[in-house]
Amino acid sequence: DTEVTQTPKHLVMGMTNKKSLKCEQHMGHRAMYWYKQKAKKPPELMFVYSYEKLSINESVPSRFSPECPNSSLLNLHLHALQPEDSALYLCASSQAREDVNSPLHFGNGTRLTVT
Amino acid sequence: AQKVTQAQTEISVVEKEDVTLDCVYETRDTTYYLFWYKQPPSGELVFLIRRNSFDEQNEISGRYSWNFQKSTSSFNFTITASQVVDSAVYFCALSEAPRGADGLTFGKGTHLIIQP
Secondary structure, eight states, rough: SSSSEEEOOOEEEEEEEEOEEOOOSSSOSSEEEEEEEEETTHHHHHHHHETEEEEEEOOOOEEEEEEEETEEEEEEEEEOGGOOOOOOOOEEEOOOOOOTTTEEEEEOEEEEEEE | OOEOOOOSSEEEOOOOOOOOOOEEEEEESSEEEEEEEEEEEOOOOHHHHHHHHTTTOOOTTTTTTEEGGGGEEEEEESSSSSSSGGGGEEEEEEEEEGGGGGGOOEEEOEEEEEEO
């Protein structure tokens, strides 16, 4: 069982909907990440939070809005998405962003379909 | 710039055969880390192994083994006596010390199919 929990597992939403993806970890990790993965492609980094502060935004459109309410939780708020945003959204955590030796622990992902 | 190449897009073998997944990397840093992740059909990325640039010792974990060769910039992964449960996409990844954990660069992945 993964130690990073993501909900929901599947999400279908229309282009005018507002929804949120949730991620939770209780490993005491201080860095949390959102990745986007299209079919048959490797994961692509979207956002990095370090000590609950946004450290990296990899030029992600504003229709994706991350939030880190506390050190264990990470949300991704979705609004006015496009069909091309359909993908697997993976949350990950690591002990610390600056610790290159720390592997990322990934959740099961949320498979998002935008209709 | 760092780069990870997994030239094998898809490999299909019959159960119990040995199989090697290739990974070649490029980096200008002397301190870096290499990783292998497994992604089964369920979606999660499972961490398999980490190796730093100063440790060229090969590693064996059960049926899994890894061969790190700095001379050829390769970090290959071998599964011995493959099983159907090994079917997954396997990603090799590279992280350079200055960029920290979020500087992880993935290869394109190798889809491994183990046929019964």
